[in-house]
Amino acid sequence: MDWGNFPVMAIIISSLWIVGIILIGINKNNRWLKLSGKSLLVLGIIILSTLLATLWVQLERPPLRTLGETRLWYSVFLAAIGLIFYLRWKYYWFIVYSFFMAGLFLVLNIYMPENFNKTLMPALHSPWFVPHVIVYIIAYALLGASSIVAVVQLYYNYKGQNKQHNAIQLSDNLVYLGFSFLTMGLLFGALWAKEAWGHYWTWDPKETWAFLTWAVYLIYIHGRIRNSIKVNTALWILAMGFVILLMCWFGVNYLPSAANSVHTYSNA
Amino acid sequence: MITERKVWDHPWDYKEGIIITLTILLLGFTLEYSTGGAGITHLIVYPNNIYFGIGFVVILLLISLFGRSSPVVEWLESIPAAIFSIGLLLFVSLLMGLTMQYDNNATGLIRKLGLSHIVTSWPYMLSNLFLLITLGLITIKNLRSFRWNKIGFIVSHVGLWIVLFGANFGTPQMQRLQMEVHEGEIVNTSVDISTNESHTMPFAVKLVDFILDEYNPKLALINNKSGKVFQTNGMGLMIIDSGASSNINEWHITVDEYLYSSAKAGNKYYSINEMGAAPSAFITAINTNGNTVEGWISCGSYNRPYESLKLDDNYSVVMLFPEPKEFTSVIEIYKPNSDPIYVNLKVNKPMVVDGWKLYQLSYDSKLGKWSDISVIELIRDPWLPIVYTGIFLMLIGAIYMFWMGTSNRKTKVDDKPNKTN
Ligand code: HEM
Numbered sequence: 001m002d003w004g005n006f007p008v009m010a011i012i013i014s015s016l017w018i019v020g021i022i023l024i025g026i027n028k029n030n031r032w033l034k035l036s037g038k039s040l041l042v043l044g045i046i047i048l049s050t051l052l053a054t055l056w057v058q059l060e061r062p063p064l065r066t067l068g069e070t071r072l073w074y075s076v077f078l079a080a081i082g083l084i085f086y087l088r089w090k091y092y093w094f095i096v097y098s099f100f101m102a103g104l105f106l107v108l109n110i111y112m113p114e115n116f117n118k119t120l121m122p123a124l125h126s127p128w129f130v131p132h133v134i135v136y137i138i139a140y141a142l143l144g145a146s147s148i149v150a151v152v153q154l155y156y157n158y159k160g161q162n163k164q165h166n167a168i169q170l171s172d173n174l175v176y177l178g179f180s181f182l183t184m185g186l187l188f189g190a191l192w193a194k195e196a197w198g199h200y201w202t203w204d205p206k207e208t209w210a211f212l213t214w215a216v217y218l219i220y221i222h223g224r225i226r227n228s229i230k231v232n233t234a235l236w237i238l239a240m241g242f243v244i245l246l247m248c249w250f251g252v253n254y255l256p257s258a259a260n261s262v263h264t265y266s267n268a
Numbered sequence: 269m270i271t272e273r274k275v276w277d278h279p280w281d282y283k284e285g286i287i288i289t290l291t292i293l294l295l296g297f298t299l300e301y302s303t304g305g306a307g308i309t310h311l312i313v314y315p316n317n318i319y320f321g322i323g324f325v326v327i328l329l330l331i332s333l334f335g336r337s338s339p340v341v342e343w344l345e346s347i348p349a350a351i352f353s354i355g356l357l358l359f360v361s362l363l364m365g366l367t368m369q370y371d372n373n374a375t376g377l378i379r380k381l382g383l384s385h386i387v388t389s390w391p392y393m394l395s396n397l398f399l400l401i402t403l404g405l406i407t408i409k410n411l412r413s414f415r416w417n418k419i420g421f422i423v424s425h426v427g428l429w430i431v432l433f434g435a436n437f438g439t440p441q442m443q444r445l446q447m448e449v450h451e452g453e454i455v456n457t458s459v460d461i462s463t464n465e466s467h468t469m470p471f472a473v474k475l476v477d478f479i480l481d482e483y484n485p486k487l488a489l490i491n492n493k494s495g496k497v498f499q500t501n502g503m504g505l506m507i508i509d510s511g512a513s514s515n516i517n518e519w520h521i522t523v524d525e526y527l528y529s530s531a532k533a534g535n536k537y538y539s540i541n542e543m544g545a546a547p548s549a550f551i552t553a554i555n556t557n558g559n560t561v562e563g564w565i566s567c568g569s570y571n572r573p574y575e576s577l578k579l580d581d582n583y584s585v586v587m588l589f590p591e592p593k594e595f596t597s598v599i600e601i602y603k604p605n606s607d608p609i610y611v612n613l614k615v616n617k618p619m620v621v622d623g624w625k626l627y628q629l630s631y632d633s634k635l636g637k638w639s640d641i642s643v644i645e646l647i648r649d650p651w652l653p654i655v656y657t658g659i660f661l662m663l664i665g666a667i668y669m670f671w672m673g674t675s676n677r678k679t680k681v682d683d684k685p686n687k688t689n
Contacts, residue, residue: 122594199647
């Protein structure tokens with residue numbers, strides 16, 4: 001299993017997921033349909049994880065460097081988190097969303113594999129590399145989910161529909177979990193930077209945007225204490241937080257301030 | 269009876285927050301502007317940073333002890349103050365994220381307002397102080413009424429405060445020096461790049477050998493006219509190795525032979541081992557019409573020419589310079605009255621000597637793997653243990669937060685269905 005037959009694998013996994021989602025959705029009262037649906041979802045996740053593990057062995061380095069590779073991780077975590085949160089909170093739309101996104105990332109990779117780069121610059125040869133990136137990807141997956149919850153709820157509010165989703169509680173849970181990973185990612189990054197570049201924090205553009213992302217969610221967390229800010233405001237903060245998060249993830253390379261960033265590896 | 273609260277009537281909340289925050293921001297820019305954009309670097313130099321640091325902690329403690337009844341202190345310990353102080357630092361960082369930093373060519377308002385060097389500007393310093401005050405006061409308050417169920421709160425807030433405090437008051441004492449060593453030479457001086465000052469170190473370094481490990485070079489198609497590398501969605505480069513093959517554009521390319529270190533004689537390359545010997549490869553390219561082109565390519569080196577292979581009017585095959593995998597300085601460190609220490613210094617693997625951390629920084633990139641120079645960076649940051657203590661506490665706080673989720677909120681949110689909006 002390598003990038004050569006990735007398209008086949010991606011299609012198999014996506015199909016498993018699509019069928020699984022449909023089975024769960026057909027009849028919410030049929031236990032067997034739901035169970036078989038969930039099994040298909042799990043099977044897809046297992047295949048994708050195996051694919052990642054094989055890639056890791058073949059490339060002789062963690063497959064975390066190119067955007068294409070990180071998308072695979074995002075896909076697997078999004079799917080896993082979607083499933084876990086579905087089991088916990090029973091929101092069907094949530095599982096549809098998270099598997100749709102996970103599948104989208106897989107399909108994107110068929111068209112944009114960006115896998116040519118087998119080399120890894122010296123600064124990335126570090127035991128910090130894997131924990132730093134994986135923890136960040138989990139954080140992004142959780143926080144991304146919280147923003148979708150927020151946007152959906154804002155839409156319901158706007159439509160005046162009184163769907164009682166307890167969306168804000170779900171967001172709180174997602175943000176608390178996501179934020180704890182985000183903090184770990186930030187701190188692992190600082191510890192690594194000290195070893196690789198000599199200082200734990202240099203306000204490099206990527207670091208600056210990582211801090212901005214962190215600060216937005218910090219404001220959300222504090223605004224939610226004793227309902228200090230309006231629920232609607234909190235939801236808007238989440239929606240905005242995701243924009244900044246995406247900026248941090250994809251956009252930084254295109255900013256004028258990033259001209260001398262140590263984090264823009266991809267054009268090496 | 270409910271009456272409308274006027275601005276500045278106590279207790280303060282968001283309205284006053286906006287006014288206070290904007291005032292701090294305005295004050296910051298005014299101070300920066302009035303100094304012509306000189307920033308704060310010259311104000312906080314060692315040992316002033318220590319006096320300021322101690323003074324700041326003492327004042328914070330005094331305020332917390334004796335100012336408790338003051339409505340201002342009460343506000344500083346509130347959620348709105350937390351949100352505004354985080355928000356202010358967020359705003360200042362946003363400016364930093366959007367403008368080019370460390371830009372010495374910046375002129376005019378950008379420079380005078382400090383936008384080209386935010387980290388050493390007044391607005392940045394004031395927003396950090398504001399955050400240190402609010403975070404400090406709320407943390408001390410909670411420490412004074414310590415209960416075990418607050419442990420998560422305390423660990424993460426104390427941790428963050430210590431990190432911010434250490435980073436802000438400690439940075440002036442950080443030293444970053446560079447030492448350039450030639451093979452066989454013993455050096456005990458280094459240079460501060462920002463000031464060009466020379467320093468004598470308490471130890472000397474001898475470079476025994478510099479070793480550069482490289483990946484195999486990559487092969488690419490380039491457009492004969494524009495000179496651009498042909499690439500679609502990141503595809504189009506292949507790693508050269510004997511026997512490797514790949515399809516690029518309309519060409520199927522096979523590497524028949526790869527020589528790691530070679531030189532050209534006549535029209536063929538041979539393996540040799542001497543300075544400047546470059547990698548080369550014999551390749552065969554077959555296009556979809558069955559046309560076959562074969563020949564040698566080489567990326568050359570500082571003293572040898574490169575060679576490309578023309579496929580047709582549009583494209584040629586070239587070899588790109590190999591990328592470094594790892595670089596190592598084999599060094600010996602001499603200290604008075606002790607045996608020399610023998611180490612391999614690599615990127616990501618610094619070592620500590622007498623409070624100085626030594627980093628493999630760079631080498632003579634023109635000579636590449638034949639470089640006989642290594643540049644070592646020497647860093648001393650006496651506040652590092654303080655910052656690391658804070659980071660450690662924050663990590664515990666983050667793990668605690670992951671473990672407990674929202675269930676550890678001592679101040680429960682209103683769980684009733686919300687009728688806001
Ligand atoms: C590492 C970053 C931070 C994390 C993870 C964090 C997390 C939290 C959490 C989870 C709570 C709720 C505690 C509870 O109800 O039990 C809280 C409360 C609070 N935090 Fe933070 N916070 C952080 C940084 C800050 C900062 C920078 C400030 C700025 C002043 C701040 C000010 C406050 C305040 C005022 C409260 C309310 C405390 C009270 O009512 O006693 N926090 N924080």
